[in-house]
Amino acid sequence: xxxxxxxxxxxxxxxxVVVLAKTVITSWKAPVAFLVxxxxxxxxxxxxxxxxxxxxxxxxxxxxxxxxxxVVPSAPTVWVVAILLAVVTIVSAAMVRAQKRVPLWLIVIFxxxxxxxxxTWAAAGSSLPMIGLLFGSLSLAVPLIYGSLAGVIGxxxxxxxxxxxxxxxAGAFTAAVVASVxxxxxxxxIAAMVAGVLVAMVLAVFAIRYLVDQVIVGVVLNVLxxxxxxxxxxxxxVPNAAVLNAPPRFERLPIPLLxxxxxxxxxxxxxxxxxxxxxxxxxxxxxxxxxxxxGLRLRAVxxxxxxxxxxxxxxxxxxxxxxxxxxxxxxxxxxxxxxxTGIAFNKEMTAGAGYIALAAVxxxxxxxxxxxxxxxxxxxxxxxxxxxxxxGSPVPSEFMLMLPYVVTIFAVAGLVGKVRPxxxxxxxxxxx
Amino acid sequence: xxxxxxxxxxxPAPASVxxxxxTSEAIEPPSRWTVALREIATGNAIISVLAVxxxxxxxxxxxxxxxxxxxxxxxxxxxxxxxxxxxxxxSVSGAYSxxxxxxxxxxxxxxFEAGIKPLTETLTFATPLIAAGLGVGLxxxxxxxxxxxxxxxxIAASVxxxxxxxxxxxxxxxxxxxxxxxxxxxxxxxxxxxxxKARTGAHEVIVTIMLNYIAxxxxxxxxxxxxxxxxxxxxxxxxxxxxxMAVFIKILGPQYNLHFGFLLAIIATIIVWWxxxxxxxxxxxxxxxxxxxxxxxxxxxxxSMYVYAMLISGALVGLAGVAQVLGTVTTxxxxxxxxGIGFDAITVALxxxxxxxxxxxxxxxxxxxxxGGFSMQAAEGVPVEIVLxxxxxxxxxxxxPPLVRAIFRLPSPGSRQKRTVPNVTKEVAAx
Numbered sequence: 001x002x003x004x005x006x007x008x009x010x011x012x013x014x015x016x017v018v019v020l021a022k023t024v025i026t027s028w029k030a031p032v033a034f035l036v037x038x039x040x041x042x043x044x045x046x047x048x049x050x051x052x053x054x055x056x057x058x059x060x061x062x063x064x065x066x067x068x069x070x071v072v073p074s075a076p077t078v079w080v081v082a083i084l085l086a087v088v089t090i091v092s093a094a095m096v097r098a099q100k101r102v103p104l105w106l107i108v109i110f111x112x113x114x115x116x117x118x119x120t121w122a123a124a125g126s127s128l129p130m131i132g133l134l135f136g137s138l139s140l141a142v143p144l145i146y147g148s149l150a151g152v153i154g155x156x157x158x159x160x161x162x163x164x165x166x167x168x169x170a171g172a173f174t175a176a177v178v179a180s181v182x183x184x185x186x187x188x189x190i191a192a193m194v195a196g197v198l199v200a201m202v203l204a205v206f207a208i209r210y211l212v213d214q215v216i217v218g219v220v221l222n223v224l225x226x227x228x229x230x231x232x233x234x235x236x237x238v239p240n241a242a243v244l245n246a247p248p249r250f251e252r253l254p255i256p257l258l259x260x261x262x263x264x265x266x267x268x269x270x271x272x273x274x275x276x277x278x279x280x281x282x283x284x285x286x287x288x289x290x291x292x293x294x295g296l297r298l299r300a301v302x303x304x305x306x307x308x309x310x311x312x313x314x315x316x317x318x319x320x321x322x323x324x325x326x327x328x329x330x331x332x333x334x335x336x337x338x339x340x341t342g343i344a345f346n347k348e349m350t351a352g353a354g355y356i357a358l359a360a361v362x363x364x365x366x367x368x369x370x371x372x373x374x375x376x377x378x379x380x381x382x383x384x385x386x387x388x389x390x391x392g393s394p395v396p397s398e399f400m401l402m403l404p405y406v407v408t409i410f411a412v413a414g415l416v417g418k419v420r421p422x423x424x425x426x427x428x429x430x431x432x
Numbered sequence: 433x434x435x436x437x438x439x440x441x442x443x444p445a446p447a448s449v450x451x452x453x454x455t456s457e458a459i460e461p462p463s464r465w466t467v468a469l470r471e472i473a474t475g476n477a478i479i480s481v482l483a484v485x486x487x488x489x490x491x492x493x494x495x496x497x498x499x500x501x502x503x504x505x506x507x508x509x510x511x512x513x514x515x516x517x518x519x520x521x522x523s524v525s526g527a528y529s530x531x532x533x534x535x536x537x538x539x540x541x542x543x544f545e546a547g548i549k550p551l552t553e554t555l556t557f558a559t560p561l562i563a564a565g566l567g568v569g570l571x572x573x574x575x576x577x578x579x580x581x582x583x584x585x586x587i588a589a590s591v592x593x594x595x596x597x598x599x600x601x602x603x604x605x606x607x608x609x610x611x612x613x614x615x616x617x618x619x620x621x622x623x624x625x626x627x628x629k630a631r632t633g634a635h636e637v638i639v640t641i642m643l644n645y646i647a648x649x650x651x652x653x654x655x656x657x658x659x660x661x662x663x664x665x666x667x668x669x670x671x672x673x674x675x676x677m678a679v680f681i682k683i684l685g686p687q688y689n690l691h692f693g694f695l696l697a698i699i700a701t702i703i704v705w706w707x708x709x710x711x712x713x714x715x716x717x718x719x720x721x722x723x724x725x726x727x728x729x730x731x732x733x734x735x736s737m738y739v740y741a742m743l744i745s746g747a748l749v750g751l752a753g754v755a756q757v758l759g760t761v762t763t764x765x766x767x768x769x770x771x772g773i774g775f776d777a778i779t780v781a782l783x784x785x786x787x788x789x790x791x792x793x794x795x796x797x798x799x800x801x802x803x804g805g806f807s808m809q810a811a812e813g814v815p816v817e818i819v820l821x822x823x824x825x826x827x828x829x830x831x832x833p834p835l836v837r838a839i840f841r842l843p844s845p846g847s848r849q850k851r852t853v854p855n856v857t858k859e860v861a862a863x
Contacts, residue, residue, distance in 0.1 A: 162637075210832035215577055215637060217831070219778055220824045227820025234815035235498040347817075355641050362638055398653035405642040412634040412642075421635075 030102040033410075034089040037114055041082040044121050048394070049075045052125030058263055060131045065262045074124035081117030085110065126391045133387050134267040134380075138275070141379025142340070143168055143350070145278055146333020147357025148364065148371040149285050150196075150326035155366055156289065157322040158302040158315075160426040162218025163203050164330050165354025166225035170195040171334020173229045176247045176345035177237070179338070185248055188339045189274075189332065196331020197324050199225060204323040208316050211428045222354070230347045237345060249342025250274060274332075274340045281329060285368040298322055302422040305429040315429045330354075359408040366422060374411075378404040476785070479836050483829035484797075486839065491822045492524045495814055499523035527814045534807025535800035545687070550803060552690040556760065558799025560585075560752035560773045562697040565780030565791040566704045567622075567748030572786040573708060574741035575721040580625060580640025581749045581774025583647030584618040588750030589769045590651050590661060591617035593757045596674040597764075606677040611696070611754050618750020619743045621647060626742025630735035636742070644774070652767045663764060671764045680759040693755030697795075700748060705788040707744070717741055749774065779827045798823060 054074045058067040088110045092102045119128060147164040154161030171192035179188030203221055207214040237245040250272040259269040289295035297318060300308040305315045338345050356378055364371030385400035496502050502523055505515040533539065535554045541547045564581050571578035578584075592614025601609060621643060628634040654660040655669040663672040680692035708714040719727040720737045728734050756769050780798050784790030805819035829836050837844055 206828065206832055206835075210834055212828075212831040216778075216782060217828070219579065219775070220782070220827045220831070223775065223779065223820055224824035224828070227817045227824060230817035231494065231815050231821060232498070234817065352645070359638060359642060362635070396653050396657075398649040402646050402649040405645040409628070409634070409639055409642045409646075412638050413628050413632045 027101075028096055030107065031089060031093040031096055034085070034092055034110055037110070038082065038085040038089050041078065041085050041114065041117050044118075045075070045078045045082050048121065049078070050121060050124035050394070051075065054120045054123045054125075055127030056119075057127055057129045057131070060129070060266060063131075063260075063262070063266055065260060067262050069127070072120060074120055077120045078117055081113055081120070084113055085117070088113070122388055122395065123391055128387070128391065131263065131266050133383060134263075135270075136383040136386065137376065137380040138267060138271070139341075139379070140382050141376045142275055142278055143333045143336045143353050144357045144360055144375035144378055145282065145372050146336070147330050147354050148360040148375050149281060149368055150330035150333070151358055151361035152289075152364070152366055152368050152371050153285065153298070153326040153329070154323055155361060155425045156302045156422050157298045157319050158305060158422065158424045158427065158429070159204065159207055159319055159323050160214040160218065161200075161203065161323065161326060161330075162215055162358065163199060163221040163225075163354075164357050165350060165352065166218075166222045167196040167199045167327050167330035168334040168337070168350045168354050168357075169225050169229055169348070170199050171331035172337035172349060173232075173334075173345050174331075175335040176338035177244055179247045180244055183248065185250055185339055188247065189335050192335045193328040193331045196327040196329070196334065198327070200323050200327020200330070201320075203327075204320045207323075207428065208319055211430070214426050214428075226348055229345075233345060233347055241344065245344045247339045247342065247344065249339055272340055274336055277332070281332075282368055282372050285329075289368060299422070301429075302424055305424050305427075309429075309431060315431070319429075356404065359405070359412075362421075363408050363411045377407070381407075476833075478842070479833045480783075480830055482836050482840055483826050486829050486836065487822045487825035488528070490825055491818050492528070494818060494821065495527050496520045496523055523812075527808050527812045527818075530808040530811040530814075531801075531804035533804075534811075535804030549688060550807070552684060552688040553803040554796065554800040555694050556689045556691065556799070557802040558796045559691070559693045559697045559759065560755045561776055561780050561798050561802075562792055562795035563693075563700055563755060564749045564752035564773050564777030565784060565795050566700055566788060567618075567745040567750075567752070568777045569781035569784060569786040569788070569791050570704055570708070570717075570748065571741055571745040572781055573721045574717045574737060575724065576626075576629070576738065576741060576745075577637050578622060578625075578640055578742065578745050578749070579637055579775075579778065580622060580643045581752070581777045582770045582772075583640065583644040583774070584621045584746045584749040585753035585756070585770040585774050586647045586651045586767070587621040588614040588618035588753035589757045589765060590654065592750075592754040593671050593674065593765060594661060596678040596758060597672045600675070601677060603677045606675070607680065607692075607758065610678045610758060611751070614754035614757075615747040615750040618753060619747035622742045622746025622749065623739060626739040629742075630738045636738075648767060655767055668766075670766045673764045674758060674762045678758060679762050680755070689760070691755075691759035693751075693759040696751060696755065698792075700751060701788045701792045704748070708788065713740065749777065752777070776823070779823050782827045783830060 052074055053071050054077070056070040056072075058070060059065070088106060092106055092110075095102055095106075147168055150167065151161050151164055174195040175188040175192035178191035179185050182188070199221060203214070203217050206212045206217045233245075252270055252272055253276070255269040255276075259265045261269070287295075289299065297308065297313050300311075301313060301315050301318045308318075309315050334350070337343065337349050343349075357375065360371050360374040360378060363374040363377075381404040382401065385397050388395065388400060389397045499519065501519040502516060505512075505519045509516045533550060535550050538547050538550050541549070564585065567584075568578050568581060592610045595610040595613045596606075599606065599609070622640070625634075625636045625639040625643060628639050629636045651661070652669065655662055655671065658664070661671050662668075663670055682688060682691055683695060684690050706714075708718065716727070716732045716737055717740075719730065719732055720734050720741075724734050727737075752773055753770065756771070756773070757765050761769060776798060780794045781791055783797070784792070784794035801819045801823060805816040808814050808818075809816045834844065836842070
């Protein structure tokens, strides 16, 4: 990172107006990262050239509006993409030299181009169902998005929520049991939210009342909930599986008109109600955090609890109830594992989704929209692996599965951008 | 540690009160027994014991509630409550005596040699827990949270395993090389997190969690790729058996599973104790852990302390992985070799309050839970996950001493005992 200071106020004589020094911070991280990926694409074009055409199927047979299939020759397309990537890299380098920031749209263009090139290479000689790929990505991302919303609220109010994993798991468990017993899906959803709130309240009590390190409570809660749910699963659910663990499922609910839009219609608007609630939740958390009194207070408590206390906000009360709210959101996300897909509860079925949601929170810079996008990226990476393993990809599936975690490390290490947590996140507030 | 924080607000007594107490105590000093009892009741040891008891109590409730006989008898509880009580007693005592017999001493087996076998099993289970717990605890002392035990164990196990089955070296040397290589692997894997924290400020919790997944997928891939870790001529994702030259010897003879790794764990405990309490490095570690800003002002290179701490921490966690492949599972391992020890180590370190000998004792306790948990599942049909619940509850209770004190109505340290004589100030007394 290079810092250039344009000192426009050298004035040796007393100046009537004080002109502050203007600092433009430019970073070579983006061009360097671009260069690495561009070289990787050239390497694919030169050393990994694969014959055949790549077919992108843009609509499924059930869609109202049928789009034609896009067929591109694999090897030449990879070359074209690599050259375009090189152009973008040069443009970004030129911008940094001219002391400008690399704009977001350039990064997006680069990412889309790279992904197109990679898919063309990986799926050479076969056809790639784009709808299925994107639909599956969104599905896999649903619990991650709910979890990351919970994480964003928690950290913004000053409580690190490592216990997202346990809230998801508790939600999945109670949703399955309650929905199986009552036969009512909505009771299952409510029970899951209550379970999430209960776990969150334990976290809040220990972190706020007893001032235990929040990361420690979170980790221990994760172990505790795994133990509890697995114990009751083996001891109670397995012997009575037909009564207690045969959850009904939310049916898909196509939205008229919107669902008929090519590509995005079937991906976004032919989902279950849990996904639609998620759209609302993302928007509500975003608007709530940045455009309401509630959000302002919440952020004040997370950034500077002393200041918030001074103006009369009850810091610990705000923290307690917002952590509970976050628990409800994470619990709701947990329903996706069982009644969202109609799968019976199983031991440790969340399989680390809570930790990935936590990564999405940090990757998304504690912003609900960016965290959602990060979660979608993780969902896409895992589903890409599924899709590529079906059509037979040249990359070992483990490396595709590894990708989101590698990307997160790069993101956290600052290659993507400056990551700054809420100032008081993780620190208990003791009124003095 | 965090558990001391709650006491801070209570500790400084208001200055105006102090003379009062002095006079009232001068009038009638509390007896020596009262003082001793108060010290015991407010100490850390009693909190730990009570936390274990509370957690076992919760476990007992869970066992009782899910027991079939208890459920049957509970239906006619109001007609014959005795049946329910008997059923509860049978389920709980059965489970906990199985836990004891599976972890300490089995009375049903003839002779001392066979009876004591469960205790050696406990120590075998405790070996990796102690090693990994030391690693996590050392990082705690430097103010870092190494949650990446799983990844470090997997990498260490792979490296040690690869040396163990792939190389040919004389007896003794082979084992030493394998141990050192495994520890180096764990150290380097953890060192990534330390380096990133020092250089870019990346939070080690996130980086180590991510490294867990990366290590898992990396090792899974190596395990199913011929020529790397996969056993030749096999299609299973499993390594070949470790060569005899590299396997840890059984230190109590072939009839017990306890292996040389336990001695290594004891040595590691001593070394960590020495580092933390006697060495210059340990002093700097603790200074950084207490207050990094103050340490920096005092001239300590905080960033390199982060890297060194993660390297040592990773090496210790790596030792746990090495003990698994060279001691416990020597017939070839798969990607589940870490057996959740990386996460258990966190609770071990918390229970041991990040002190080396505390971790040693905590590791043995959790080893006992593990050994006993399996025999409890086999004998009484109580799922082994109950052990997870009990363990995590123990840690939760220990982390919050005020909660335990509130439950048992113990006095808090530094609090004044109830006044038995009227409070007479100097001015009043002078009249």
